[in-house]
Amino acid sequence: MGSDSGVCPSCGKPLVAGALGGICPQCLLRLGLSDCEGGGIDGVEIDGYEILEELGEGGMGVVYLAQQTEPIERMAAVKVIKLGMDTRALVSRFNAERRALALMDHKNIAGVFDAGATSTGRPFFAMEWVDGEPIDTFCDRAELDVRGRLAHFIDVAEAVQHAHSKGVVHCDLKPSNVLVAEIDGRPVSKVIDFGIARAIDPEAGLGLTVVTEGGVQIVGTPAYMAPEQAEGAPKGVDTRVDVYSLGAMLYELLAGGPPFTSTELGATGLTGKLRHVRDKSPPRPSARAMAEGGSGRKIASDLDWIVMRAMEKDRERRYASAGQLADDVRRFLSDQPVVARPPSRGYLVWKFARRHRVGLAVGAAVCCMLAIAATVSVVQAVRAHRAEEVAVERREQSELLVSFMLEDVYGILKDVGHLYLLEGVAEAAYRHYASLPDSLGENVFIGRSNALAKIGEIRAQQGDFEASLAKIRAAYQILEPLALGSGASDRVRFEFSQRSALLGMVLRRYRDPAASEPYFRIAVDTILPLVEGGGERKMEYEGYLAGFYNLQASSLQMLGERGRARENLAMALGIRERQRQADPDSVQRRNDVAKLYGDLAKVHDDPEAASEMFRKALEFRKQITRERPLELRWQVALASTYIDLAAHERRRHRYSVALPAADEAVVIYRALLARDAENVQWQTKLARALQERTSIGLWSRRFDEFEATAREALELWEGVVAGNPAQDDSVDHVLSKNHLARILKATAQYQEAAEIFRQVRRDCEGMLVPGGVAGPLRRELEKVGRYAVQELERLEGRLEPQ
Amino acid sequence: MALSGEGSDDVVAGDGWESPASFPATQWTLVNQMGDGASEEQRVAALEMLAKNYWYPVYAYVRRSGNDYHDSEDLTQGFFLKILKRDGLGAADRDKGRFRSYLLKALKNYLANEHRREVALKRGGGKRVFSIDSEEHEERFLAEPSHQTTPEVLYQRNWACSLLENVVSELAEEYGRAGKGELFAALRDRLPQPGGGGFGGGAAPALAMSKGAEAKAVYNMRQRYRKLLRESVRQTLHDGWKEDIDEEIRFLLAALEDESDGF
CATH class of the missing domain: 3.30.200.20 (Phosphorylase Kinase; domain 1)
Known part of the structure; x- marks a missing residue:
C-alpha cells in the first residue's frame, strides 16, 4: 500500500522511510489524541x-x-x-x-x-451486529438438505411471530434480512432490520429497498412483497404481509430461486413489476426447483401447499399468523397432515397412516376403517335404508365419517378460523340424520342434535346470531324429551348437558343472563348423576361439571346473586384443583384453575382476599404465556385477568395498582391488533381495556391525562357497533361516550361535553324501549341515561350565558 | 501484559489487556533510578532502555549539528554515559516536566561544555557502553529528507518517530507473546486508518476471518495501540494528565508536519 506510492492514503502526506515501514507517523500519532474517534469512513460520523x-x-x-x-x-x-x-x-x-x-x-x-x-x-x-451471511447463501454453502433448511425457517418464522406478539411488523422480510451466524459453535438465524421499514414508510408499510425507474421512486423488494404492499395499500397492512414474505423466503430456500425471477420482473418496468406481483402466481416451488435444475432436492407436494398458502394473494386465505406457518412446517416434519392442504379424506387418511406407520397393525386397521367410510358418501347412505340390515351398516359408516369430520377436522379448522369449510358437511350430516327413521333409536336424535349445534356454532362465527340461536335451540329441543325421560342413557344425558350449556352461552351473549341461568342449571343437574355414578368417564364428566358450575356462576353474578355464584365457583374450583394436581404440567388444567380464581375473586366479599386471588390467577397465566408464547389464547386470557384486576383495584381506590394492570392488557391487545388490524373481537377487547383505563382516570380525578384514552376507546366502539354488535358491546359504546363527556366536562370543554351527553341521552332512549336491552345492562343504561339528563341540565345552564 | 489468554478476537479493546508491566512508571523514575542507591546493573539496564529508545534522535541532532559520522557516534555514546553517571544533569531545567525537552537541553549543555574534551578522550578506543548499530543510524540519517532542517527540528521529528516505533514494536511483541504474530503482521498496516485502507476491504485472505471479525480485530488492535501510545507519552511527562498527553502529542504532530519550525 502506502509505501509504494510514497503518500499516506489517509492524510495524503508524504511518507517517511524508516522503521515504521511505510505507516504514516502523523496518522499514527493522531490516533493517540483523546478526542480521536478514527475520523469515520466515507465521512460518516455519529456521536457515540x-x-x-x-x-x-x-x-x-x-x-x-x-x-x-x-x-x-x-x-x-x-x-x-x-x-x-x-x-x-x-x-x-x-x-x-x-x-x-x-x-x-x-x-x-x-x-x-x-x-x-x-x-x-x-x-x-x-442494531445488534450479526457476523453472518444471508440465510440463502448459508443454506447453499452448508449444503443443507430440505429438513435442515426447514429447521432454520421455523426459527425465523417463530422470531417473526414473537415480534408480532409485541406489536412489531417487519414489512421487509427477505433472505438478505435474515443472517445466519455461528454462535457457540452452532449456526443461528437472526432476523435483522425490525422497525426500520415502518419508520421509513409508516403509511404503506412498504419495505426498504429502493427501486428507482424512470424517476419513480418506491420502496420495497418486489420479489418478496405481498400484493397488498405492491398496491401501496395505504391502510391495513398488517402482520400478514410478513406471512407472505416468509412464504416467499421459504419458496427461495426450497426452490433455489425467488418466486419471481429478475428476468420476469426486470423486463416489465416498475409498474409492470408491481402488477406482476399482484396478478401473477409463481410456479410451485417443486416446479421451479426442477426448472432451476441440478439442485437435486426433492420437494414434497405438502411443502408446495405450505408455500402457496403463505403466499396467497388474498391475505384472508393466508396463514393467520407466522406461528401457524411455523406449526404447519413442523407438522410436515412430523408427518402430520398440514393445514395448508385442502383436507380431502384420502389425504387425511394417508397422513394418518404415514404418522402411524410404526404401529403397522393398528395403523392398517384404522386405515381400512376410514377408507371404507370415505368411500361411502352421505347421499348413498341416505338411500341405503331399503333394507334395514344395510341401513344399519351404512349408518354406522356414515356416522364414523361424520364424527371424524365434525370432531377431528372441526377442531383443526376452528383453530385456524375456517369453520365455514365444514358448513356443507354439517348440513349434509343433518340431512342424513333427519332422513333416518326415528325408530333407529337415540343415535339418530343425537346425530341430528349434534349437527344442528355445529351449524349453530358456524353461524355464530359468521356473525349471524339469530340463526345461531335458532339452530342451537332446536339442537337442545331434539334431546330434551329423551334426556328428561326416565331411563335415559348416559350418552343422551351427556349430550343433552352439552346442548343446555351451549344454549345458555348463546342466550347470555346475545340476550340476557337471566334467560341463560336455567340452562346452565339444567346442564349441571343432568351431568351430576353421571359424575356420581362413577365409571371410567368420571374424570371427563367432572371436568364438564366444573365448567357448567362456572358458567352458571357467571350468570348468577351478573344477576347480583353473589352468594350462590360463590358456592358454585367453590365447587368448580375444588374439581379443577384436583385435576390440576393430578396433572400439574398441563397448561389447560392450570388455565382452568386460574380462570376460577379470577371468577371467585370477582364475587368475594373480602377485597384483600380477592386481590390475592387475582394475583394467583395472574401468576398461573403469566407462567403459561411464558411457556407457550405462540398460542394466542393464553395472551388473551392473561389480558382478561389484568382487566379484572384493574377494575377490582380501582374499586378499592388503589389506582397505582390498577393503572399498570390496565396498561398491561392494553399492550397485549395492541399487539394482537397489530397482527390483524381488522379483527373485531380484538378491537372490542382493546376498547374494553381502554375503557377500564378511562374509568381509572375518572375515579382518580386525573381527567386531562385520560382524554386521549377515552377518545380512542370511543373510536374503537364506533367501529365495532358499525358492524353487528352484541348487546353488551352496544351498551359499552354508550358508556364510553358517557366517560368521554364526563372528562370533557371536568376539563371545561363544555360545548363538546354537552354534545356528547345529548348523544348519550338519545342512545339510552333508543335502547330502553320495551323489549330492548334487559337485565343488569338495562339498569346500567337507565343509570347512565338519568345521569346524562342531569348533566345536560347543568351544562345548558352554564352554556346559556355565552 | 498480553492479549487475553482465551485468544479470542472478540475481546473488545480494554478487556483482557493488562496494564503493560514492561513499562517503568515514568522515564523520570528511570532517570532517578540511575542515581541514589541503585546498583551498577540496575543503572546500566535503565540507561540501556533509554538509549535504545532515544538513540537516534540524539544521534541525528549531533550529526546535524555539524559533526561527522565517527564524532557523532562517540558523542552520542558519551552523552548517554554522562547521563548514566548523572554528571551535570541536575543543571538541566526540567522544562515543565517534558523528558523530551529535558533530554535536548542536557544534550545541548553536553555538546557545548564538554564536546571537545570528551571527543578527544573517546576517539580511537573510547569505551563502548552501548551496543548500538551505528551504521544503521548513519544510513537513516543520510536518508533524512531535508538538509535545511535545523538539528532541533530534526531531533523533535525523530523523537516522535522513535516513540512511535517503540510503541509499534511493543505492540508487535504483545501479539507475538499471545501467539498472534501472524494476525498482527496481517493487520499492522491498517493501524492508522479506519476501514479497509488501501486494501479495498479484507486484508489478508490467509486470516480466514469474516470481514466483520477482521474489522473488529483491527479495532481491538487500534484500541490497544492507542493505549500503549498514550502510556508511552505519559511516561515522558512529569505529570501525566490527559490534557498534558494531548498537548505533547499535538506538539509532536506539529514537529512532524512543520519542517521549518522547532522549539
Whole structure:
C-alpha cells in the first residue's frame, strides 16, 4: 500500500522511510489524541459510535460495522439511510415504536436499538451486529438438505411471530434480512432490520429497498412483497404481509430461486413489476426447483401447499399468523397432515397412516376403517335404508365419517378460523340424520342434535346470531324429551348437558343472563348423576361439571346473586384443583384453575382476599404465556385477568395498582391488533381495556391525562357497533361516550361535553324501549341515561350565558 | 501484559489487556533510578532502555549539528554515559516536566561544555557502553529528507518517530507473546486508518476471518495501540494528565508536519 506510492492514503502526506515501514507517523500519532474517534469512513460520523468498516451497501443505504462507545460499549451494525428523507420525522417515528421494539427479546432477532442523525444529518439506525451471511447463501454453502433448511425457517418464522406478539411488523422480510451466524459453535438465524421499514414508510408499510425507474421512486423488494404492499395499500397492512414474505423466503430456500425471477420482473418496468406481483402466481416451488435444475432436492407436494398458502394473494386465505406457518412446517416434519392442504379424506387418511406407520397393525386397521367410510358418501347412505340390515351398516359408516369430520377436522379448522369449510358437511350430516327413521333409536336424535349445534356454532362465527340461536335451540329441543325421560342413557344425558350449556352461552351473549341461568342449571343437574355414578368417564364428566358450575356462576353474578355464584365457583374450583394436581404440567388444567380464581375473586366479599386471588390467577397465566408464547389464547386470557384486576383495584381506590394492570392488557391487545388490524373481537377487547383505563382516570380525578384514552376507546366502539354488535358491546359504546363527556366536562370543554351527553341521552332512549336491552345492562343504561339528563341540565345552564 | 489468554478476537479493546508491566512508571523514575542507591546493573539496564529508545534522535541532532559520522557516534555514546553517571544533569531545567525537552537541553549543555574534551578522550578506543548499530543510524540519517532542517527540528521529528516505533514494536511483541504474530503482521498496516485502507476491504485472505471479525480485530488492535501510545507519552511527562498527553502529542504532530519550525 502506502509505501509504494510514497503518500499516506489517509492524510495524503508524504511518507517517511524508516522503521515504521511505510505507516504514516502523523496518522499514527493522531490516533493517540483523546478526542480521536478514527475520523469515520466515507465521512460518516455519529456521536457515540466509532465507524470501523463498511459491511455492505443496499438499495436504501450503507451498513457499517461500528463500535458503540456510549452509553455502553458494544459492537453494532449501523445503517445509514441515503434516501432524501426527513430525518427528524423518521427518527420520531422510530422512537414511537421504540417501546414495542424494546419488548422484543428473542434469540433469533437482532434488535434495532438506536436511531438518530449522523453529523451530516442523515438518518441512521444502529442494531445488534450479526457476523453472518444471508440465510440463502448459508443454506447453499452448508449444503443443507430440505429438513435442515426447514429447521432454520421455523426459527425465523417463530422470531417473526414473537415480534408480532409485541406489536412489531417487519414489512421487509427477505433472505438478505435474515443472517445466519455461528454462535457457540452452532449456526443461528437472526432476523435483522425490525422497525426500520415502518419508520421509513409508516403509511404503506412498504419495505426498504429502493427501486428507482424512470424517476419513480418506491420502496420495497418486489420479489418478496405481498400484493397488498405492491398496491401501496395505504391502510391495513398488517402482520400478514410478513406471512407472505416468509412464504416467499421459504419458496427461495426450497426452490433455489425467488418466486419471481429478475428476468420476469426486470423486463416489465416498475409498474409492470408491481402488477406482476399482484396478478401473477409463481410456479410451485417443486416446479421451479426442477426448472432451476441440478439442485437435486426433492420437494414434497405438502411443502408446495405450505408455500402457496403463505403466499396467497388474498391475505384472508393466508396463514393467520407466522406461528401457524411455523406449526404447519413442523407438522410436515412430523408427518402430520398440514393445514395448508385442502383436507380431502384420502389425504387425511394417508397422513394418518404415514404418522402411524410404526404401529403397522393398528395403523392398517384404522386405515381400512376410514377408507371404507370415505368411500361411502352421505347421499348413498341416505338411500341405503331399503333394507334395514344395510341401513344399519351404512349408518354406522356414515356416522364414523361424520364424527371424524365434525370432531377431528372441526377442531383443526376452528383453530385456524375456517369453520365455514365444514358448513356443507354439517348440513349434509343433518340431512342424513333427519332422513333416518326415528325408530333407529337415540343415535339418530343425537346425530341430528349434534349437527344442528355445529351449524349453530358456524353461524355464530359468521356473525349471524339469530340463526345461531335458532339452530342451537332446536339442537337442545331434539334431546330434551329423551334426556328428561326416565331411563335415559348416559350418552343422551351427556349430550343433552352439552346442548343446555351451549344454549345458555348463546342466550347470555346475545340476550340476557337471566334467560341463560336455567340452562346452565339444567346442564349441571343432568351431568351430576353421571359424575356420581362413577365409571371410567368420571374424570371427563367432572371436568364438564366444573365448567357448567362456572358458567352458571357467571350468570348468577351478573344477576347480583353473589352468594350462590360463590358456592358454585367453590365447587368448580375444588374439581379443577384436583385435576390440576393430578396433572400439574398441563397448561389447560392450570388455565382452568386460574380462570376460577379470577371468577371467585370477582364475587368475594373480602377485597384483600380477592386481590390475592387475582394475583394467583395472574401468576398461573403469566407462567403459561411464558411457556407457550405462540398460542394466542393464553395472551388473551392473561389480558382478561389484568382487566379484572384493574377494575377490582380501582374499586378499592388503589389506582397505582390498577393503572399498570390496565396498561398491561392494553399492550397485549395492541399487539394482537397489530397482527390483524381488522379483527373485531380484538378491537372490542382493546376498547374494553381502554375503557377500564378511562374509568381509572375518572375515579382518580386525573381527567386531562385520560382524554386521549377515552377518545380512542370511543373510536374503537364506533367501529365495532358499525358492524353487528352484541348487546353488551352496544351498551359499552354508550358508556364510553358517557366517560368521554364526563372528562370533557371536568376539563371545561363544555360545548363538546354537552354534545356528547345529548348523544348519550338519545342512545339510552333508543335502547330502553320495551323489549330492548334487559337485565343488569338495562339498569346500567337507565343509570347512565338519568345521569346524562342531569348533566345536560347543568351544562345548558352554564352554556346559556355565552 | 498480553492479549487475553482465551485468544479470542472478540475481546473488545480494554478487556483482557493488562496494564503493560514492561513499562517503568515514568522515564523520570528511570532517570532517578540511575542515581541514589541503585546498583551498577540496575543503572546500566535503565540507561540501556533509554538509549535504545532515544538513540537516534540524539544521534541525528549531533550529526546535524555539524559533526561527522565517527564524532557523532562517540558523542552520542558519551552523552548517554554522562547521563548514566548523572554528571551535570541536575543543571538541566526540567522544562515543565517534558523528558523530551529535558533530554535536548542536557544534550545541548553536553555538546557545548564538554564536546571537545570528551571527543578527544573517546576517539580511537573510547569505551563502548552501548551496543548500538551505528551504521544503521548513519544510513537513516543520510536518508533524512531535508538538509535545511535545523538539528532541533530534526531531533523533535525523530523523537516522535522513535516513540512511535517503540510503541509499534511493543505492540508487535504483545501479539507475538499471545501467539498472534501472524494476525498482527496481517493487520499492522491498517493501524492508522479506519476501514479497509488501501486494501479495498479484507486484508489478508490467509486470516480466514469474516470481514466483520477482521474489522473488529483491527479495532481491538487500534484500541490497544492507542493505549500503549498514550502510556508511552505519559511516561515522558512529569505529570501525566490527559490534557498534558494531548498537548505533547499535538506538539509532536506539529514537529512532524512543520519542517521549518522547532522549539
